Amino acid sequence: MSILGNRVLRKEDPKFLTVGGSYVDDLPLEGAVHVVYARSTMAHARIGGVDKSEAEAAPGVLAVYTAADIDLAPIPNGAPFGNPAMTRPWLADGVVRYVGEPVAAVVAQTRAQAVDAAEMVIVDYDPLPAVVDPEAALRDETLLFPEAGTNLVMTFPDALAGIMLPAEAADQDEGIFDDCEVVVARRIVNQRVAPCPLEVRAGAASWTEGRLTQWATTQAPHGVRDTLAQSLGVDPTAVRVVSPDVGGGFGAKIGAYPEELFLAWISRALGRPTRWVETRSESMTNLGHGRAQVQDVRIGGTRDGRILAYRLDVIQDSGAYPAIGAFLPMFTRTMLTGVYDVPKVYFKARSVATNTTPTVAYRGAGRPEATAAIERAIDLFAAEIGMDPADVRRRNLVGKDRFPFTTPTGTVYDVGDYERALDLVLEAADYKSLRKEQARRRQSGDASQLGIGLSVYVEITNGLPGSEFGSVQVRPDGKVTVRTGTSPHGQGHVTSWAMLVSEQLGVAVDDIEVVHGDTDVVPRGVGTYGSRSLQTGGVAVNQAAGQVVEKARQLAADLLEASPDDVVLDKAGGRFHVAGTPAVGRTWSELAQAAGEGGLSAETDFTAPGPTFPFGAHVVVAEVDTETGRVRISRVVAVDDAGRILNPLLAEGQIHGGIAQGVAQALMEEVVYDEDGNPVTSNLADYEFVSAAELPAFETIHMETPTPLNELGAKGIGESGTIGSTPAVQNAVVDALAHLGVRHVPMPATPERVWRAIAESRAGGNS
Amino acid sequence: MKVSMTINGRSVDADVEPRTLLVHFIRNDVGLTGTNVGCDTTNCGACTILMDGESVKSCTVLAVQADGASITTIEGLAEPDGPMHPMQEAFRENHALQCGYCTPGMVMAAVSLLQENPSPTEAEVREGLEGNLCRCTGYHNIVKAVLAAASAPGGPK
Ligand code: FES
Ligand code: FES
Numbered sequence: 001m002s003i004l005g006n007r008v009l010r011k012e013d014p015k016f017l018t019v020g021g022s023y024v025d026d027l028p029l030e031g032a033v034h035v036v037y038a039r040s041t042m043a044h045a046r047i048g049g050v051d052k053s054e055a056e057a058a059p060g061v062l063a064v065y066t067a068a069d070i071d072l073a074p075i076p077n078g079a080p081f082g083n084p085a086m087t088r089p090w091l092a093d094g095v096v097r098y099v100g101e102p103v104a105a106v107v108a109q110t111r112a113q114a115v116d117a118a119e120m121v122i123v124d125y126d127p128l129p130a131v132v133d134p135e136a137a138l139r140d141e142t143l144l145f146p147e148a149g150t151n152l153v154m155t156f157p158d159a160l161a162g163i164m165l166p167a168e169a170a171d172q173d174e175g176i177f178d179d180c181e182v183v184v185a186r187r188i189v190n191q192r193v194a195p196c197p198l199e200v201r202a203g204a205a206s207w208t209e210g211r212l213t214q215w216a217t218t219q220a221p222h223g224v225r226d227t228l229a230q231s232l233g234v235d236p237t238a239v240r241v242v243s244p245d246v247g248g249g250f251g252a253k254i255g256a257y258p259e260e261l262f263l264a265w266i267s268r269a270l271g272r273p274t275r276w277v278e279t280r281s282e283s284m285t286n287l288g289h290g291r292a293q294v295q296d297v298r299i300g301g302t303r304d305g306r307i308l309a310y311r312l313d314v315i316q317d318s319g320a321y322p323a324i325g326a327f328l329p330m331f332t333r334t335m336l337t338g339v340y341d342v343p344k345v346y347f348k349a350r351s352v353a354t355n356t357t358p359t360v361a362y363r364g365a366g367r368p369e370a371t372a373a374i375e376r377a378i379d380l381f382a383a384e385i386g387m388d389p390a391d392v393r394r395r396n397l398v399g400k401d402r403f404p405f406t407t408p409t410g411t412v413y414d415v416g417d418y419e420r421a422l423d424l425v426l427e428a429a430d431y432k433s434l435r436k437e438q439a440r441r442r443q444s445g446d447a448s449q450l451g452i453g454l455s456v457y458v459e460i461t462n463g464l465p466g467s468e469f470g471s472v473q474v475r476p477d478g479k480v481t482v483r484t485g486t487s488p489h490g491q492g493h494v495t496s497w498a499m500l501v502s503e504q505l506g507v508a509v510d511d512i513e514v515v516h517g518d519t520d521v522v523p524r525g526v527g528t529y530g531s532r533s534l535q536t537g538g539v540a541v542n543q544a545a546g547q548v549v550e551k552a553r554q555l556a557a558d559l560l561e562a563s564p565d566d567v568v569l570d571k572a573g574g575r576f577h578v579a580g581t582p583a584v585g586r587t588w589s590e591l592a593q594a595a596g597e598g599g600l601s602a603e604t605d606f607t608a609p610g611p612t613f614p615f616g617a618h619v620v621v622a623e624v625d626t627e628t629g630r631v632r633i634s635r636v637v638a639v640d641d642a643g644r645i646l647n648p649l650l651a652e653g654q655i656h657g658g659i660a661q662g663v664a665q666a667l668m669e670e671v672v673y674d675e676d677g678n679p680v681t682s683n684l685a686d687y688e689f690v691s692a693a694e695l696p697a698f699e700t701i702h703m704e705t706p707t708p709l710n711e712l713g714a715k716g717i718g719e720s721g722t723i724g725s726t727p728a729v730q731n732a733v734v735d736a737l738a739h740l741g742v743r744h745v746p747m748p749a750t751p752e753r754v755w756r757a758i759a760e761s762r763a764g765g766n767s
Numbered sequence: 768m769k770v771s772m773t774i775n776g777r778s779v780d781a782d783v784e785p786r787t788l789l790v791h792f793i794r795n796d797v798g799l800t801g802t803n804v805g806c807d808t809t810n811c812g813a814c815t816i817l818m819d820g821e822s823v824k825s826c827t828v829l830a831v832q833a834d835g836a837s838i839t840t841i842e843g844l845a846e847p848d849g850p851m852h853p854m855q856e857a858f859r860e861n862h863a864l865q866c867g868y869c870t871p872g873m874v875m876a877a878v879s880l881l882q883e884n885p886s887p888t889e890a891e892v893r894e895g896l897e898g899n900l901c902r903c904t905g906y907h908n909i910v911k912a913v914l915a916a917a918s919a920p921g922g923p924k
């Protein structure tokens with residue numbers, strides 16, 4: 001019986017449950033000194049001077065560095081195709097551009113000494129006007145980089161011209177709504193949120209004989225290695241990056257941060273190992289933020305529910321130093337029309353710098369923003385024509401016989417059956433009964449009103465092309481070592497990759513070791529992000545396993561003096577023999593020994609022919625207290641189709657986590673700055689991190705439509721839950737109040753905002 | 768200042784700075800790194816341990832305040848080579864952990880929760896774990912694991 005598709009428990013767990021993981025800050029590092037950063041208290045200011053004398057004289061302090069001490073080239077603009085004048089210094093150089101920006105690095109014998117000394121660094125600030133609102137930043141009245149002459153980082157689709165846009169997909173002009181009977185428009189804010197992995201950023205660096213070892217809490221150790229080598233001007237072979245256990249990433253730990261890269265420079269300068277761990281409060285203003293789009297949405301169609309045109313104009317807040325966040329509207333554009341067949345579209349986006357924490361990828365990275373926009377738009381359109389939102393959706397879905405399907409923005413969806421996902425979720429939620437209950441409560445004027453929110457989504461996984469490394473080696477003891485270029489931090493690759501290899505080799509999962517996160521042991525790798533791992537790294541491992549079986553078959557044939565075609569692998573026994581004569585055979589151990597040095601092994605680099613497009617449908621049931629504005633989510637019913645599922649237990653775990661983060665964005669979480677750029681949500685007391693108490697149990701429903709793009713039939717599952725749930729929650733909140741005339745409630749739908757929406761519509765306004 | 772306490776059944780004597788937090792003492796001085804730190808405002812619960820049998824966020828206690836106390840951390844919940852505690856077992860069976868960072872604190876909080884309320888409802892579990900944050904699991908499987916541990920044969924313990 002195949003192990004694939006089974007709920008195999010994780011091999012990783014016993015350690016985490018009995019002694020805890022080994023995260024960067026847990027590692028012993030003999031003789032290490034501690035680095036703490038003194039950070040900007042101003043959102044925008046010229047630095048008149050930095051007086052570090054008191055800090056330098058403080059107990060235990062070895063060195064205090066400012067920008068003037070650094071001989072490294074500035075960090076290039078982290079947004080592909082971004083304005084090249086917007087570079088980032090290692091430490092603030094002459095100007096600070098957001099609260100929390102590192103200004104000086106303090107190195108001391110103990111962490112406590114470094115913390116104390118960092119407070120003694122005196123920075124003389126000459127305040128500049130701060131620009132926090134991205135729409136205001138576009139007016140270029142206050143410039144973050146005067147040498148750039150603008151706050152505009154990049155515009156879309158112009159930034160993509162010539163590289164990704166097929167000629168026929170160039171965006172159409174503004175006349176697209178001419179044939180529409182009904183047009184609805186709305187400004188939607190997809191607010192800035194904090195990724196909040198539970199482990200904050202940390203790092204350590206040590207040089208031995210001209211070679212650097214760097215410990216990083218990252219999703220992409222090989223990328224960190226290359227960035228380090230480039231920054232320090234050394235060869236990549238002189239750098240080893242180890243990513244031990246990583247306490248979550250969610251996209252915010254893909255790229256390396258200046259504070260961690262700088263540890264290597266300090267270590268080289270002082271000839272001592274260095275280590276650093278930030279506090280949560282530092283993390284809240286320095287680990288990249290996510291989302292942060294202002295969207296102008298316009299949708300139009302016929303009175304009987306056919307959508308004819310859709311337009312999305314995005315302002316993307318990139319924060320102070322443009323990083324990958326500035327580039328993410330590309331994915332918003334890629335997924336512009338979602339699951340719908342919309343004949344005419346228009347898309348435009350502008351990324352703009354503001355005096356805030358830089359934005360990066362966060363679970364979904366550009367796609368949740370696309371889904372939230374169109375799913376909200378569909379509901380607005382449905383409300384306008386007085387049709388059930390489920391019916392409007394059904395009317396406009398891309399049919400299952402139309403794949404591969406090319407969207408108006410040139411995206412090619414691999415395979416899908418959106419209508420079936422919608423049917424399944426409506427049935428599981430018992431949509432009809434929910435509507436009846438809603439009608440009953442509306443009729444009786446109950447203070448607690450029921451909202452039913454829908455979303456049908458499709459998203460892109462493995463969206464950035466690239467290969468992934470995998471190798472399989474059978475050791476002389478018959479056990480197996482797998483090396484992977486993916487870098488799991490909770491996803492369970494150690495178990496999943498072992499399942500793939502076990503299936504092919506007939507070796508028990510417990511006898512298969514999966515190694516990752518060490519660039520000296522895994523020669524190449526891209527990492528874990530964008531829901532790419534199984535469909536790239538998993539496939540690579542699977543192919544390497546297949547090659548090992550073939551090598552072993554050949555070897556067994558030689559030893560058994562038979563033709564390879566006659567030799568079979570008895571997976572139950574983990575043994576090769578000639579078909580029909582099971583008594584004489586060779587075990588994996590015997591073959592590995594016979595193979596000599598290094599045993600039996602194979603390695604592959606797999607590049608997928610293209611991205612895959614998981615899809616699904618969510619129904620959320622919300623109880624909204626119309627007197628207090630309080631929302632309670634009573635049900636989340638989710639159909640998520642990520643192709644063939646390798647381990648349902650782990651896939652469900654990904655969906656659960658995604659849903660929680662998606663609900664959190666819709667209802668609770670928001671990074672807030674005051675108008676001077678001071679963060680209001682700079683710790684976990686002030687930021688509304690979702691807890692168990694605000695969430696219900698989730699109802700997940702399986703649906704599997706294998707992709708033809710890889711031999712496993714697998715798409716990515718890491719981000720779907722987030723993408724599907726946010727708009728379903730927001731739509732549920734609005735739906736609960738629809739009979740009161742409410743058409744929109746901004747995210748997060750806090751009690752105050754809900755209450756205000758009710759009050760405004762009661763006062764006759766159209767919210 | 769001198770402190771002495773029992774940690775996971777072993778007595779520990781040390782000289783600490785008065786401002787040392789218990790969590791830092793456990794991690795840096797005693798070298799038990801299973802207990803994690805996830806915040807600086809006592810909100811996340813990653814540092815939860817048992818102090819004289821009750822769950823405590825060890826970042827809210829000074830090491831000197833734990834003088835004379837008996838502390839249990841994740842490393843002391845089960846015998847080193849023996850079977851896992853039923854709560855640890857339930858977490859594994861129900862895939863109640865992903866990155867593992869919240870896990871030690873979450874398990875300790877869950878153990879304490881069942882000590883106080885051996886057969887909680889789902890809502891009581893959710894309320895009871897409100898002070899322990901997890902970013903990965905969406906809490907679904909954590910709640911499931913705690914409920915399973917409560918009804919496990921021999922559990923709760
Ligand atoms: S470390 Fe967050 S509550 Fe103790
Ligand atoms: S498992 Fe990652 S924070 Fe809970």
